[in-house]
Amino acid sequence: MAVEAISHADDQMQECIDNCLEAAQVCEWCADACADEGEAMAECIRLCRDVADLATLHARFMARNSRYHADLASICADACEACAEECAQHDHDHCQACAELLPVCAETCREMAAH
Template structure:
């Protein structure tokens, strides 16, 4: 199967989607939601591109390196934003995003 060569990246992308979705949901429940607006926006952006790349890799996309480059950029932006917040969900999300960004750069 075409996706076997990217199995580790597919798993990392899946974990990043989960972390971003959890962070998104938790940020919406924070007392000062307005302060979390950029974090929430980037959580959605990151989860969406990671989920898309995960599916594309499983299909054997010929655009893997191009998509991975965009994904890495968005993951870094999300990680940088989440890192600014002390909430545990934000810190865990930042960690997942940075891990994913590095994995994406390997095939970009």
């Protein structure tokens, strides 16, 4: 069965799922790359790891239509925004990728929080 066949996942939810999974991937890349950059990147690593975990969990909650997905959406959006702000302060490609992608994820998560 294709993902599109999940009856409760409308276009808005599917977009958020996709954004969350992409956010998790870019944050895992960024956290791993930042580990080689030294102690100055500790906060970036922490926030990226939080986003990766929260975004993945949020995608899973939406996929199974959990009654808690809207609550988690708000927390995921907060984490994405904080991480994007931190990553924007660093010139590394991986940080800039997070800074660009995470606001998009935060926006769709905010929409899911109101859903």
